[in-house]
Amino acid sequence: MATDHVSVTIEKQGLQSLIDILAKRGYRVVGPTLRDQAIVYDDIARVDELPAGWTDEQDGGTYRLQRRDDGALFGYTVGPHSWKRFLHPPIQQLWKAARSADAATVEATPAEPERFALFGVRACELHAIAIQDKVFLHGPYVDSHYKARRDNAFIVAVNCGKAGGTCFCVSMNTGPRVSNGYDLALTELVEGGKHRFVVEAGSDKGRDVLAGLPKQPASSGDLDAAKKVTEKTAASMGRSMKADDVRELLARNLEHKRWDEVAERCLSCANCTMVCPTCFCVSVEEASDLAGVESSRSRRWDSCFTMDYSYVHGGSVRSTTRARYRQWMTHKLSTWWDQFGTSGCVGCGRCITWCPVGIDITEEVAAIRSSEPQ
Amino acid sequence: MALTAETPRIVADPMVPRVGRIRKRVRELSDVWTLTVEMDEPFAFAPGQFNMLTAFGVGEAAISISGDPARPGEGLIHTIRDVGPVSHALSHLEPGDYIGVRGPYGAGWPVEVAEHCDVVILAGGLGLAPLRPLIYEVLSGRKKYGKVALLFGARTPTDLLFRPELEQWRRRLDVDIHVTVDTSTEDWYGNVGVVTTLVPRAAFDPQHTIAYVCGPEIMMRFGAAALRDKGVPDEAMYLSMERNMKCGIGLCGHCQIGTVFVCRDGPVFRNDKLRPLMSVKEL
The missing domain is CATH 2.40.30.10 (Translation factors)
Known part of the structure; x- marks a missing residue:
């Protein structure tokens, strides 16, 4: 793929053309935008809806927006949303049923025809999408709703020009530079009063869209500058985790005393699972009319931090916060490998930032590692 | 659709x-x-x-x-x-x-591995229900197996599931059936005690036996221990697990026990794989 990359540069107005072309081709363009003092993913129609001149400061349990003076459009990292809210939405109806005395019908809710253009997908998020692909598309059963949305999606990736305070993609080998899985990839260059984007196509779909954009060929200087952007980002990660042996480390430390310590702090609130771009768990809910004639089933995001999650007749299997936190963290970093042949963590740092008490997965791994019983 | x-x-x-x-x-x-x-x-x-x-x-x-x-x-x-x-x-x-x-x-009871071996079926309470298809299959192909023992326990005599069928199976001379209750009533003349107490009574060659176990988790744990005490290796025991399930196809996450999904990798597990998982509390 890398050899036949077409690299060009476009101006800020070129980005507007990109949004327009995608919209014209029937895509619903969703990208980063400001709302409630956070950068969230929502519908965008104009470039000036992007959070120009904003950045974020992130730390354990902390997220604050700040102004930056260069007008950069992508000068922040990831916020509370991830793209799973579009590809694997929080609530999805599965089917409707109707009954009468002599007939019963079940009608599958059609897979969503909506075609999303995901605009501004970071490297860690591309990896998160690839991980959800493994869960939903590459097992013995395929999730038809995810498949429809995924097959139809157009992905505009962005190489990160800034590392967040809770980022550790370098440790997880998922960024900050995108490698594959995108249709178009942007690198924002803001220098010497010029504001441009190096654009690379990663698919035929991407090349096709790129052909319609006002552009200039990228010079070797542009490509060098783009490369330096992610090199600088890689060198300034807010967090790090020794990840090469974490699968085995956690597997042999299921009774480590650190689980008791973290359970003292963890509120079991499920925030980490809601913001995590790979967490896929769902529950199902039944709705019925009062007469009991028509009913429907929906699924909604669920979390291993709830008591209901592991409930079987008689009680919950994981009745303690210790067991629930251990389930979540060992699943992300260890048992995910056994189940899906990959890590379940991409180092995006959301679980650290959005934990109300600032529990830090990298710190927990380090603590277990440094006090492993011999 | x-x-x-x-x-x-x-x-x-x-x-x-x-x-x-x-x-x-x-x-x-x-x-x-x-x-x-x-x-x-x-x-x-x-x-x-x-x-x-x-x-x-x-x-x-x-x-x-x-x-x-x-x-x-x-x-x-x-x-x-x-x-x-x-x-x-x-x-x-x-x-x-x-x-x-x-x-x-899910993955069910592997019946074929028991050919030419003795068969022990250990059931507690409603655990007899998922074992019944296996019992039918073993009995219909009875000649393929060595000795066959069905050990069944329930809380009280009125909790004995499939009792008419148990009587029917008991009339066969080629199946060794033992039944017990945890708590007796005055009209009960059978065994009293937990189902694990039946294991020493059954006749089978522990080195050439396949055991199928289903019941409450605590019963399966002690049942497997009793079989092990008799010399049946974990590799020859199969247990059926129960966990919360919302999808049955490995997509909802609920039924995980550590590395496995009970719906997809189980519900029947060979005990050498299951035992390490079950030895960790609240996994």
Whole structure:
């Protein structure tokens, strides 16, 4: 793929053309935008809806927006949303049923025809999408709703020009530079009063869209500058985790005393699972009319931090916060490998930032590692 | 995508149930019923597999199949204890009522590994229901196995599931059947004690035995220990696990025990794989 990359540069107005072309081709363009003092993913129609001149400061349990003076459009990292809210939405109806005395019908809710253009997908998020692909598309059963949305999606990736305070993609080998899985990839260059984007196509779909954009060929200087952007980002990660042996480390430390310590702090609130771009768990809910004639089933995001999650007749299997936190963290970093042949963590740092008490997965791994019983 | 009882169709979405109709409902115990479901197409399954059953308007639950895999004409049979809202609604469906069926799912009891071996079937309470398809298969191919023992325990004499069938099996001379209750009543002349106490009484060659165990988790743990004490290795024991399930197909996450999904990798596990997982509390 890398050899036949077409690299060009476009101006800020070129980005507007990109949004327009995608919209014209029937895509619903969703990208980063400001709302409630956070950068969230929502519908965008104009470039000036992007959070120009904003950045974020992130730390354990902390997220604050700040102004930056260069007008950069992508000068922040990831916020509370991830793209799973579009590809694997929080609530999805599965089917409707109707009954009468002599007939019963079940009608599958059609897979969503909506075609999303995901605009501004970071490297860690591309990896998160690839991980959800493994869960939903590459097992013995395929999730038809995810498949429809995924097959139809157009992905505009962005190489990160800034590392967040809770980022550790370098440790997880998922960024900050995108490698594959995108249709178009942007690198924002803001220098010497010029504001441009190096654009690379990663698919035929991407090349096709790129052909319609006002552009200039990228010079070797542009490509060098783009490369330096992610090199600088890689060198300034807010967090790090020794990840090469974490699968085995956690597997042999299921009774480590650190689980008791973290359970003292963890509120079991499920925030980490809601913001995590790979967490896929769902529950199902039944709705019925009062007469009991028509009913429907929906699924909604669920979390291993709830008591209901592991409930079987008689009680919950994981009745303690210790067991629930251990389930979540060992699943992300260890048992995910056994189940899906990959890590379940991409180092995006959301679980650290959005934990109300600032529990830090990298710190927990380090603590277990440094006090492993011999 | 419409699917009716009259025009069944294979649906692409595995979360969408097929529609079946209740043919028969039999009360087994005070809170346990067996439902026979009429499906439009033959429903093939392996012993130990389960279905996701929908009571329309109430919800869905994972229920093991308790019928005979060799006699599909009998209908699709499940034995259900009334313990929660969904199992209550399912167990109270009447003949003619509609039911949603997804499945069959999971890895069942491997029967073929027991050929030329002795067979021990250890059941506690409702755990006999998922074992019944296996019992049918072993008994119908009886010559393929060595000694066959069925060890069954229930809380009280009135909790003995499938009692008429137990009597019937007991009349066969080629099956060693032992039954016990935890708590006796005055009309009970049989064994009293937990089901694990039956293990030493059964005649089998521990080195050449395949054991199938199903019941409450605590019973399975002690049952496996009793078999191990007698010399049966973990590699020759199969246990069926129960966990919360919302999908049955490995997509909802609920049934994980460490590295495995019970719905996809189980519910039947060989004990050498299961035992390390079960040795960690609340895994």
